[in-house]
Amino acid sequence: xQALRIESTHKTPRVILDPENGIFEFSGRxxxxxxxxxxxxxxxxxxxxAKSPLPVTHVKFxxxxxxxxxxxxxxxxxxxxxxxxxxxxxxxxxxxxxxxDEDMEETGQDYQALxxxxxxxxxxxxx
Amino acid sequence: MTxxxxxxxxxxxxxxxxxxxxxxLDNSIVFMYHGPITPDIVVDVLxxxxxxxxxxGEHRRVSKKLFNIMVESFSLTDEMSQGDTILMVRQxxxxxxxxxxxxxxxxxxxxxxxxxxxxxxxAPEQVRAEYHRLLNEGMPNMPLTVGGLxxxxxxxxARKCNGYLHYSFEYLDDEYSFFSLEAKIDKxxxx
Numbered sequence: 585x586q587a588l589r590i591e592s593t594h595k596t597p598r599v600i601l602d603p604e605n606g607i608f609e610f611s612g613r614x615x616x617x618x619x620x621x622x623x624x625x626x627x628x629x630x631x632x633x634a635k636s637p638l639p640v641t642h643v644k645f646x647x648x649x650x651x652x653x654x655x656x657x658x659x660x661x662x663x664x665x666x667x668x669x670x671x672x673x674x675x676x677x678x679x680x681x682x683x684x685d686e687d688m689e690e691t692g693q694d695y696q697a698l699x700x701x702x703x704x705x706x707x708x709x710x711x
Numbered sequence: 712m713t714x715x716x717x718x719x720x721x722x723x724x725x726x727x728x729x730x731x732x733x734x735x736l737d738n739s740i741v742f743m744y745h746g747p748i749t750p751d752i753v754v755d756v757l758x759x760x761x762x763x764x765x766x767x768g769e770h771r772r773v774s775k776k777l778f779n780i781m782v783e784s785f786s787l788t789d790e791m792s793q794g795d796t797i798l799m800v801r802q803x804x805x806x807x808x809x810x811x812x813x814x815x816x817x818x819x820x821x822x823x824x825x826x827x828x829x830x831x832x833x834a835p836e837q838v839r840a841e842y843h844r845l846l847n848e849g850m851p852n853m854p855l856t857v858g859g860l861x862x863x864x865x866x867x868x869a870r871k872c873n874g875y876l877h878y879s880f881e882y883l884d885d886e887y888s889f890f891s892l893e894a895k896i897d898k899x900x901x902x
Contacts, residue, residue: 594751615750615753615785617749617750649782651785651786652786652863652864655846682771684774685772686772686776687775687779688775694839698846
């Protein structure tokens, strides 16, 4: 299976889905014009990955800001990961947030509450 | 061309500059935008406001909150309001205020007002529960709307500013009314 790499723009996040190492990353901003149009290839890729996932998949969300339209699509991504996890393949999600960004922390807590998936909230280390 | 358009064409622009300046100064308006809202414009607007906040030495917690509220405010615009949206940021001694204004159907005013009134009396846990419900329901590209506005955006804004949203409606004609929504961010206490 081919890796999926999408470079960031000033309104869409950088996405790396590496099936060889089981490392998935989402970083940057997400305010696309057509949120579903942006996220649909990611859903399709994850559906394919779910057929034969690695024993452990690490997923990192390091988002700067996003709107609720993106929130719904991120939930769809997490639901797919939850399904992989429920089927016996470990999925470890880390949700990074800036220590001054209580809204981003709260969003991570929302996903924790809505899903049966281990989501670790982690404060970003300032560079 | 109508007579009022001809009048507008020949009126000197400078006569509006000082009243506008005075209005912005007197009402502590630090940013105002009128026009279409696209993701590119959102990014540009955020960049301008970010620069202003950095210059004023604002605490990062407040800057982040202001940013997040502005990002979500833009979600209240759509094709119908394109080109006719205003965004205003006021910087007052103890708070920031972000207002978004757009036309909505006059026939939707009652529905939007009722929804906002209901949200404004919800306890924070109720707002959170309702937000979770809407986040979890429906297709990602088909959010539940209230009078044409995405309900989840209203709830998100309510959460971000401690559960209370100020609003107003101005009747324009039988087809359209002007809707304004204001979210306030406390500079000192946690929202």
